[in-house]
Amino acid sequence: MRLLILLFFFALYSPSLGLADPKTIKMATTTSTENSGLLDVLVPEFTKETGIHVKVFAKGTGAALRDGLDGNVDIIFVHAKEREKAFVADGNGAYRLGVMHNDFVILGPASDPAKIKGKQDAVAALKGIARARAKFVSRGDESGTYTKEQALWGGTGIKLEEETTLIIKKGKKRSLSFRHPGGLGAWYFSVGQGMGKTLTYAEEKRAYTLSDRGTYLKYKYGRKQGLDLEILCQGDPRLLNQYGIIPISPKKYPHVKYELAERFARWLVSPKAQALIANFKIQGKQAFYPDAIPDAR
Amino acid sequence: MDFLIDSFLSAILILWSFNPDVYFIIYVSLKVSLSATLIASLLGIPTGFMISFKEFRGKRAVIIVLNSLMALPTVVVGLLVYAFICRKGLLGILDLLYTQTAMVIGQVILIFPIVTSLTIAATSRVDERYRKTAMTLGAGPLQTALVIFRETRFGIIAGVIAAFGRVISEIGISMMLGGNAKGYTRTMTTAMALEYDKGEFVLGVALGMVLLLISLTINIFFKYIQGRSGA
Numbered sequence: 001m002r003l004l005i006l007l008f009f010f011a012l013y014s015p016s017l018g019l020a021d022p023k024t025i026k027m028a029t030t031t032s033t034e035n036s037g038l039l040d041v042l043v044p045e046f047t048k049e050t051g052i053h054v055k056v057f058a059k060g061t062g063a064a065l066r067d068g069l070d071g072n073v074d075i076i077f078v079h080a081k082e083r084e085k086a087f088v089a090d091g092n093g094a095y096r097l098g099v100m101h102n103d104f105v106i107l108g109p110a111s112d113p114a115k116i117k118g119k120q121d122a123v124a125a126l127k128g129i130a131r132a133r134a135k136f137v138s139r140g141d142e143s144g145t146y147t148k149e150q151a152l153w154g155g156t157g158i159k160l161e162e163e164t165t166l167i168i169k170k171g172k173k174r175s176l177s178f179r180h181p182g183g184l185g186a187w188y189f190s191v192g193q194g195m196g197k198t199l200t201y202a203e204e205k206r207a208y209t210l211s212d213r214g215t216y217l218k219y220k221y222g223r224k225q226g227l228d229l230e231i232l233c234q235g236d237p238r239l240l241n242q243y244g245i246i247p248i249s250p251k252k253y254p255h256v257k258y259e260l261a262e263r264f265a266r267w268l269v270s271p272k273a274q275a276l277i278a279n280f281k282i283q284g285k286q287a288f289y290p291d292a293i294p295d296a297r
Numbered sequence: 298m299d300f301l302i303d304s305f306l307s308a309i310l311i312l313w314s315f316n317p318d319v320y321f322i323i324y325v326s327l328k329v330s331l332s333a334t335l336i337a338s339l340l341g342i343p344t345g346f347m348i349s350f351k352e353f354r355g356k357r358a359v360i361i362v363l364n365s366l367m368a369l370p371t372v373v374v375g376l377l378v379y380a381f382i383c384r385k386g387l388l389g390i391l392d393l394l395y396t397q398t399a400m401v402i403g404q405v406i407l408i409f410p411i412v413t414s415l416t417i418a419a420t421s422r423v424d425e426r427y428r429k430t431a432m433t434l435g436a437g438p439l440q441t442a443l444v445i446f447r448e449t450r451f452g453i454i455a456g457v458i459a460a461f462g463r464v465i466s467e468i469g470i471s472m473m474l475g476g477n478a479k480g481y482t483r484t485m486t487t488a489m490a491l492e493y494d495k496g497e498f499v500l501g502v503a504l505g506m507v508l509l510l511i512s513l514t515i516n517i518f519f520k521y522i523q524g525r526s527g528a
Contacts, residue, residue: 059494066496140479142495163318167307167499170299176497178318178479185481192477192491201476204384204394225385 024053025260028067029077030144031194033243034058036214036287037222038280045276046267052260060194062142068092068246071253075261077268079144079212079243093246094258098291099268100277101242104148105216106233107199108134108208116208122236123155130158133187135207138180139198140190144241149210152238153181203228212241214287221283242291245269271296304502308510311503318480319504323511326484329397329471330464333404338457341409345416345453346442350428360417366410371403371469378403378474395476400484403470408460415459419452420445454523458516465512 033039034056043054057067061078068076069092077099078084088096106125108116114132116125129136139146153160161182164175180188191201195215202209209229219227245265250258267273274296277288290296311319348359380386382393382402393399423445431444446453468486475482477491485508492501 062495063493066498069496141491142497165316165318165500166310166314167497167503168303168310169307169499170303173310176500180479184479189476189481190479192479192483192487192494193472197476201395 023051023260024055025075025257025264026055026057026073027075027077027261027264028057028059028064028073030061030064030079031058031196032079032145032212032215033077035194035196036212036218036282038214038277038288041276041280042268042273046264046273049272050263050267052263054264058194060139060141060143061147068248071248071256073248074256074258075245075247075264077243077245079241080147081242081244083147084244084246088246091249091252094249094251094262096244096246097265097269099243099245100274100288100290101240102213102288103234104145104210104239104241105213105231106208107202107211107216107229108232109206109228110230111206112230112232114208117230117232119233120235122152122233122239125233126152127156127158129208130156130181130183133183135187135189135202135205137198137202137205137207137209138188138190139195139210140178140192143195145195145210145212148239148241150179152210153179155238156181158182199227199229208232214282217282217285217287221285243288269293300498301502303499305506307499307503308506312507312510319507321480322483322485322488322504323507325397325482326465326486326508327511329400329475329484330404330461333401333408333464334457334461336401337405337408337412337460340405341412341456341460342416342446342453343442344409345413346420346445348413349417349420360414363410363414363417367414369407369410371407371467372473374403374407375470375473378406378470382474394474395478395482397475397482399474400471400482403474404464404467407467407470408463411460411463412456415456416453419449419456422452423449451523454519458519461515461519462512465508465515 029039039056043056047053057073061080061083064076064078065083065087067073068087084096087093106116106122114129114134116128119125138149158181160179162177162179164177166173166175168174180190182188184190189201189205189207191198193201195211196219198209199211199215199219216231245268247258247261247265248256250256269292271293274290274293277290278296280287348356378399379394382388382391382399427448428441428445431441436444466486468490471484471487472490475484475487477483477487485504489501489504492498492504
């Protein structure tokens, strides 16, 4: 009996006793690349070609940048261009390569209580939603989608309410602020969750929301029971959504697997990967557009 | 280490400055978890008494099942309740999903087995003579139960404390059924998870410290109810 218990614990821990595979990199990315299914196409192909495994941790862009900042991962793949540039400029990332883009869309129930259908102007659409006090579900995290939403609300000229929380960082007081267009909990729901959860939340509440096109297509057409929300506003240049890949700087974190990470970054902008991105379709609809080689096929 | 000191100082600052956001989150957490604990206790303690004092076929099996249900994963409860109350579910018209009520329902299901099992454990050890004496002295079933409750309240309330600890610290149900809407269904645990997602670790840990402080306060209160017996 005692031997049995011993064996059980040995079996429990033996996998962790072995050394980690040297040819594995860790990547922090956003929920949109993961939820859309694009990584399930790209990563296995890269592994087949190079023998390098990629462990994917999908979070919001804010958390992915944080993982990079703390040296938890070797590479990050996110979509908040301005913040990415700052990340590289601060010496955290080695460089940023533009990989692909798609766009954001404003979704809502088919009944469209705020009458925004067909509007191209995203800011006017949000204004209409706020004026009608129609339900709107916001990511409310530090994701790229939320960063975009904040920028759009800023453009509406609606007076934003601001709440601040004081915390202490490195011994100094610092305030974290949260801005919203009023009506919190009444019509504006800030849920602080990933894109997929936010979509199902909006569907359940028959509310409007801002989503990247890739995740929307996946939830609308890639599931047995399609998402019950329609695209009501699209095509505004302000809705552009760019994705970049950043290997973590080996100068800042000597322990990162920079060479392997760099191979992945370079591979993503290679004709092969760019063509995979261009040909990635969700139920016949193109979800992402390659940026490094725009006409890749 | 700086990070922990920062968190600790931030926790004090947040409480001291009466930050309305944070106080509302604490209020929602307490309201939901205390309601769930109260309802689960009102259902679970009498059920525990009944199972404990009635002899019936399969009693051992029932107890084993209840004990196993103490390990019920929050995600399973969340999915189960979700299936019933989402728009496409049986109770969809009630529009319960992503409300505080939904969270209470889920949490009650989660801790009912805990309260019941621990009530059974506490009462089954009580001397059979108490019950018989009470009954020969003319006590009805309810009065008898009250006598037993007084004798075993230490153990039973320990069960209630365990149940409260389970709900105030759980996150799966609150996230799945409450939806973490700010100013509405955001609780301390879902707020902590969000701060982690955002990469704001200091605020996350500060909230955790506030949670522990509240838990301490509540437990002092419970200790007061438990009284000195067996202490």
